[in-house]
Amino acid sequence: MRRLPSLTALRTFECAARHAHFGRAAAELCVTDSAVSHQIRQLEEQLGTSLFVRDGRQIKPTPAALRLLHRVQQAFELVLDACDEVRDPDSQAQLRVAVTAELTQKWLISRLADFTARFAHITLHVYEQALKGRVPANDMDLASTYGTGPEDASAYFVRPLPTLQFFPVCSPGLFNQGNLKQPRDLARHCLLHDDQDGKSWMAWLTTHAGDVQGARQLFFPHAGLALEAAAQGQGVAMGDNLTATEDLASGRLLRPFAASVTSLGQYALVCERIRLEKPAVVQFLDWLSEQFEP
Numbered sequence: 001m002r003r004l005p006s007l008t009a010l011r012t013f014e015c016a017a018r019h020a021h022f023g024r025a026a027a028e029l030c031v032t033d034s035a036v037s038h039q040i041r042q043l044e045e046q047l048g049t050s051l052f053v054r055d056g057r058q059i060k061p062t063p064a065a066l067r068l069l070h071r072v073q074q075a076f077e078l079v080l081d082a083c084d085e086v087r088d089p090d091s092q093a094q095l096r097v098a099v100t101a102e103l104t105q106k107w108l109i110s111r112l113a114d115f116t117a118r119f120a121h122i123t124l125h126v127y128e129q130a131l132k133g134r135v136p137a138n139d140m141d142l143a144s145t146y147g148t149g150p151e152d153a154s155a156y157f158v159r160p161l162p163t164l165q166f167f168p169v170c171s172p173g174l175f176n177q178g179n180l181k182q183p184r185d186l187a188r189h190c191l192l193h194d195d196q197d198g199k200s201w202m203a204w205l206t207t208h209a210g211d212v213q214g215a216r217q218l219f220f221p222h223a224g225l226a227l228e229a230a231a232q233g234q235g236v237a238m239g240d241n242l243t244a245t246e247d248l249a250s251g252r253l254l255r256p257f258a259a260s261v262t263s264l265g266q267y268a269l270v271c272e273r274i275r276l277e278k279p280a281v282v283q284f285l286d287w288l289s290e291q292f293e294p
Helices: 007-019 023-029 032-047 062-087 101-118 183-190 200-209 223-231 243-252 273-277 281-291
Strands: 052-057 058-061 092-101 123-126 142-147 156-160 165-169 192-195 214-219 236-240 268-272
Touching: 007 023, 007 032, 007 062, 023 032, 058 062, 062 273, 092 101, 092 281, 101 123, 101 223, 101 243, 101 281, 123 281, 142 281, 156 273, 165 200, 183 200, 192 200, 192 223, 200 236, 223 236, 268 273, 268 281, 273 281
Parallel strands: 092 123, 092 142, 192 214, 192 236
Antiparallel strands: 052 058, 142 268, 156 268, 165 236
């Protein structure tokens, strides 16, 4: 087995890097400044690299130190979870998941009752994941991301979700007015955008309707709100095969045209590989995968 640095040295490093200050780290750990410096120096010697750039009492973590800090913090969390389980085997496993707002609102919520019934030992905390976020935040076990995925793929487990197909959707009431029979008829309607730059609609219109522009434009921060506005008859939104599925099945929305375009980005479930050591993460990943099976 490879020799590990001492737990004291790693704990001291985590505290010093988090504070970017040896004095504040010493105060938190109830030791002297010189004791902090000694532990950091020993760790640097063992790792064979400098961890901080020093300027008097001020310190700045090096890029290598920032990478180590991230891993050490995650490892400490796993150790704490394991200790909690040993201390109280019947305690609830805590799972922190970040999901984009539209996916939570229009897809996940209706399925959570099944998850909680099957995994009663897991307490689930759902947070909002920024649409442009490529990896989970440090304190998240797992995140749904949209786009091209993490830059450092070796450090992360990535499970892609089904490829997105975009298509217009509207309420039955709007469609029954009879003036939405072909793509060029969109020029008479308000286009409901699920982003602030109109890229989703632009891609579909360019492919299927030439230079047509809507009579009006209304912009929302995410697809969940745009789809809700469409269901209320306020215009035509851009739906997809994940977030619009339930509204289409219930009849709240319908597709006026069969034509669709494939998204350039893709939803994926992303977590640090070290998080796969946590049973609740694996159970949630497997459960989510089941939800996409035919």
